[in-house]
Amino acid sequence: MTIKEHIGYWLKSANRDLEIAESLFDSGKYAWCLFIGHLVLEKVLKAIYVQNSNNRIPPKIHNLVKLAEIGRLQLTQEDKIFLDEVNDFNLEVRYPDYKQDFYELCTEEYTKKFFNKIKEFHQWLVYRIELEK
Numbered sequence: 001m002t003i004k005e006h007i008g009y010w011l012k013s014a015n016r017d018l019e020i021a022e023s024l025f026d027s028g029k030y031a032w033c034l035f036i037g038h039l040v041l042e043k044v045l046k047a048i049y050v051q052n053s054n055n056r057i058p059p060k061i062h063n064l065v066k067l068a069e070i071g072r073l074q075l076t077q078e079d080k081i082f083l084d085e086v087n088d089f090n091l092e093v094r095y096p097d098y099k100q101d102f103y104e105l106c107t108e109e110y111t112k113k114f115f116n117k118i119k120e121f122h123q124w125l126v127y128r129i130e131l132e133k
Contacts, residue, residue: 010047
């Protein structure tokens, strides 16, 4: 697989996940919408890593801030804080100790706020890839 094909793989996968997150939001499954939203950003950050490194295989990590850093993406402090908040969505849905509290936190309003920011950040990340082509 070429670098371009590998980047395309990650972007297509992220776009499919974004559609799934939209469906989850529309059906009121808010916690899962945010969990998949985390995956969307993770996959685009892995595409950026592939683009900006000599290694075609991104690391098997899920920390968005770390992925951005090793992908040599310049982030503001506000961006880092946002990605750190989205990192929590990956953990909160997976672990029983956190699940119930997270489900209760994920109201429609809360989820809509974060999901809109995830979609905006996704577009910004994809634009970063387009600039580098």
